[in-house]
Amino acid sequence: MKYNLFIISTFITFAMFGQKTDCDSIKPRLSFVPDTWTATDLSHYIIIDKDTLYASYKTDFDTSLLKSYLEDDEGFLNHYRMIVFLFTDKNSKVIYEVKQWAAPIIVYLDKNLPKTVRSQFEEFYSQIQDVKNLKIGFTSKLKDANYQIKVTTTPIKANKNDSEISNKINNINSILTGGTYSLLTDDNNKFYSGILSININGRNDIDVIKQLKQLFFMSLGSFYGGFVSDNNSLLSKHYDNSSNFSDFDLKILKMHYHNIYEQKINGTTFLKLYNLSKQK
Amino acid sequence: MKQAIFLIVLFLFTTVVLAQNNTITTVRRYMPIKMYKTKFDKPLTKNDTLNFRFTENDTLVLLEDQTPPKGISVPYEPKDSTFLNYYKKIAFNHKNDVYSNKSSMKYWKNDINIFFSQSVSKKTKKDFMSFVKQIDKAVDSLRIKEVKNVEDSNYTIYYSGDYEYEPRMFNYKTSDYYIYWNNNKIYRGAIRLDKNALFGDALLQYKMREFFIKSLGYFKFIDDFDCESYFSNCYSPKKELSQMDLELLKYHYSYGICKGTDLKTFEEQHARAKETFQKTGQHIFFLHVTDNEDNE
Numbered sequence: 378m379k380y381n382l383f384i385i386s387t388f389i390t391f392a393m394f395g396q397k398t399d400c401d402s403i404k405p406r407l408s409f410v411p412d413t414w415t416a417t418d419l420s421h422y423i424i425i426d427k428d429t430l431y432a433s434y435k436t437d438f439d440t441s442l443l444k445s446y447l448e449d450d451e452g453f454l455n456h457y458r459m460i461v462f463l464f465t466d467k468n469s470k471v472i473y474e475v476k477q478w479a480a481p482i483i484v485y486l487d488k489n490l491p492k493t494v495r496s497q498f499e500e501f502y503s504q505i506q507d508v509k510n511l512k513i514g515f516t517s518k519l520k521d522a523n524y525q526i527k528v529t530t531t532p533i534k535a536n537k538n539d540s541e542i543s544n545k546i547n548n549i550n551s552i553l554t555g556g557t558y559s560l561l562t563d564d565n566n567k568f569y570s571g572i573l574s575i576n577i578n579g580r581n582d583i584d585v586i587k588q589l590k591q592l593f594f595m596s597l598g599s600f601y602g603g604f605v606s607d608n609n610s611l612l613s614k615h616y617d618n619s620s621n622f623s624d625f626d627l628k629i630l631k632m633h634y635h636n637i638y639e640q641k642i643n644g645t646t647f648l649k650l651y652n653l654s655k656q657k
Numbered sequence: 658m659k660q661a662i663f664l665i666v667l668f669l670f671t672t673v674v675l676a677q678n679n680t681i682t683t684v685r686r687y688m689p690i691k692m693y694k695t696k697f698d699k700p701l702t703k704n705d706t707l708n709f710r711f712t713e714n715d716t717l718v719l720l721e722d723q724t725p726p727k728g729i730s731v732p733y734e735p736k737d738s739t740f741l742n743y744y745k746k747i748a749f750n751h752k753n754d755v756y757s758n759k760s761s762m763k764y765w766k767n768d769i770n771i772f773f774s775q776s777v778s779k780k781t782k783k784d785f786m787s788f789v790k791q792i793d794k795a796v797d798s799l800r801i802k803e804v805k806n807v808e809d810s811n812y813t814i815y816y817s818g819d820y821e822y823e824p825r826m827f828n829y830k831t832s833d834y835y836i837y838w839n840n841n842k843i844y845r846g847a848i849r850l851d852k853n854a855l856f857g858d859a860l861l862q863y864k865m866r867e868f869f870i871k872s873l874g875y876f877k878f879i880d881d882f883d884c885e886s887y888f889s890n891c892y893s894p895k896k897e898l899s900q901m902d903l904e905l906l907k908y909h910y911s912y913g914i915c916k917g918t919d920l921k922t923f924e925e926q927h928a929r930a931k932e933t934f935q936k937t938g939q940h941i942f943f944l945h946v947t948d949n950e951d952n953e
Binding site: 404406407408409411421422423424425428430434479480481483485519520521522523525559561563564565567569570572639640 | 736737739740853854855856857858859860863878880881882883884885886889890891892893894899900901904
């Protein structure tokens with residue numbers, strides 16, 4: 378009901394403005410500025426002591442990228458919808474929504490990680506240079522970081538209850554066994570801090586770097602792993618630990634970060650945006 | 658509602674008598690009948706009824722004691738509907754997000770005296786206090802300062818693992834804040850920060866500032882504002898107190914509105930104030946009584 382109201386109010390707002398944006402489904406976030414030339418809507422204003430503040434909002438949302446990534450590739454569209462939304466929409470019992478980093482990621486790697494693991498990890502993720510709205514950097518000082526990768530001695534299981542054989546099998550195969558991550562999220566599904574914990578006891582470097590790469594990738598959008606069959610992908614259960622980013626993974630990131638959404642986006646809104654992009 | 662009685666809305670009904678170019682103004686003090694019955698525990702007399710004044714929706718009783726109560730009388734501060742729309746969303750934080758006319762605004766009546774636990778570094782304190790001073794400077798009726806002794810404080814900021822200054826947050830798994838209020842007047846607050854999760858300086862400042870702003874009025878952050886605003890519900894590494902943010906705080910702590918009311922009363926008072934102004938050209942006054950009410 379709330380959602381409907383918000384759609385209606387957005388529609389009315391834009392109708393009043395007499396202009397169309399690429400994204401009528403997302404309520405714009407306003408700032409209030411004193412200058413009429415930087416304002417976007419002079420009819421929406423607030424009077425303060427000796428001044429008037431006018432509404433200003435971003436108008437650079439571009440759905441054409443969605444079209445370019447998804448058109449004629451229904452397979453990829455479905456993969457994306459699975460990885461991000463688990464094929465849910467606004468009517469599902471549990472609703473999954475787009476989650477993004479709203480700040481450049483500055484990674485601190487625990488000194489207790491083997492040196493080769495650290496350097497391979499850094500080298501691998503330094504390949505991501507041309508993904509719009511996603512910046513990944515590294516620091517040697519924890520205080521300057523917003524993403525910490527740390528070694529733990531605590532056993533980490535993907536499923537808490539492993540009394541059943543099926544769960545045991547899942548645990549062995551799961552990307553989340555032996556490592557996990559937690560992210561601080563604001564009320565708009567944007568991440569601003571993260572901790573990735575990995576248990577390296579009794580594991581070789583290759584096993585550790587492979588899992589680190591996978592977990593970190595998942596944490597870039599709280600992506601759901603294990604559904605991709607291509608072993609080149611970091612989201613595959615049988616990831617081959619390739620030294621290069623796969624085209625598929627890079628495309629996922631470019632898709633996911635083509636825009637930083639100003640409001641929460643569920644599966645329904647996402648499809649609406651995609652359909653809008655196709656009409657253009 | 659009780660404090661509404663003390664924050665008496667004064668209706669100044671003025672009789673003007675013209676005599677030889679001199680203007681004599683007579684001020685008579687009335688009180689809405691409902692408020693009168695709550696405040697004075699005595700039946701209305703025949704004389705009272707003879708002196709009734711009637712407004713469109715209310716009956717006013719002439720006060721026996723015409724001595725103005727001690728306090729500060731401030732004219733209603735008019736605001737445009739756009740501003741008020743945002744203000745209400747922020748200041749009236751509805752329980753479980755369920756809209757209710759009974760939701761009330763909360764505010765600090767006394768100065769805020771902040772005590773930092775020993776493990777909070779000088780740099781963290783300095784950065785945080787420079788932010789706090791912007792508020793202290795901009796908002797007339799809100800004084801905020803750091804104190805060195807916990808006994809002198811009514812606000813503590815500490816890390817998990819330090820002495821637990823606020824026992825109610827002892828078992829919290831994440832960083833949080835806690836405030837106490839009585840009759841919608843906030844009188845104590847605390848911020849507890851989990852340094853394991855907030856390992857970077859910038860993260861720590863972000864969270865401290867977010868909690869502090871919330872604790873100034875049990876504010877609700879909204880999805881209407883750009884993320885740089887402190888009242889928006891989204892993260893930005895470039896948060897700053899915008900003109901709008903400061904205006905919201907100034908208004909919340911302004912004497913030109915009746916403080917601590919529920920949403921229904923707030924709406925009614927604004928409607929009445931606007932109506933009075935349109936009809937008479939005069940603003941109604943809010944009297945903030947300087948009694949010795951003890952918050953605790």
